[in-house]
Amino acid sequence: ELKVEQNPLFLSMQEGKNYTIYCNYSTTSDRLYWYRQDPGKSLESLFVLLSNGAVKQEGRLMASLDTKARLSTLHITAAVHDLSATYFCAVTGTASKLTFGTGTRLQVTL
């Protein structure tokens, strides 16, 4: 059974600081997703990573994928308050079913 673990579960960081969220998964997968969710809202797609070594960047967020280590990272550069949200990674297992991580609740303080 595919398992996806994220850490940390909760992250409080000051504006301007850098930090990384980690996503480990247990079995081979052909794609990995990162989503953002604001309280009471739906999931917003951030990145789709398809191959080993893939790196994608959007603004202050950068995601990377190491399929050999079964590890993806979401790096936050110079955090701003607007980035406060819960971030999920998700991995495709059988067919196109997504298995989600537990989520990382990010709080950026002034």
Next chain:
Amino acid sequence: KAGVTQTPRYLIKTRGQQVTLSCSPISGHRSVSWYQQTPGQGLQFLFEYFSETQRNKGNFPGRFSGRQFSNSRSEMNVSTLELGDSALYLCASSLVAGTEKLFFGSGTQLSVL
């Protein structure tokens, strides 16, 4: 282009009742998936439909069922509701099954009293 539309947005039911949730995918999208989100279990896959056929099903009891219509709209039904069914139910659509990007709706918040 309209996004994924889920109705209703909020729903309150009592134990033992049944409920039907609706999802209209983005125009042209033929694949619809359903997910349940709870604080305790997180996001869990319910099922996926493509061209009116269920392609995949998660580990949920038979009280949870769904269907997809010829216009790609989908409904999910939960019968004999239990307190533990209280959750945010999210629908996602994509062009075809297994494609790169899923687009999620705003969800239906179901409360079972």
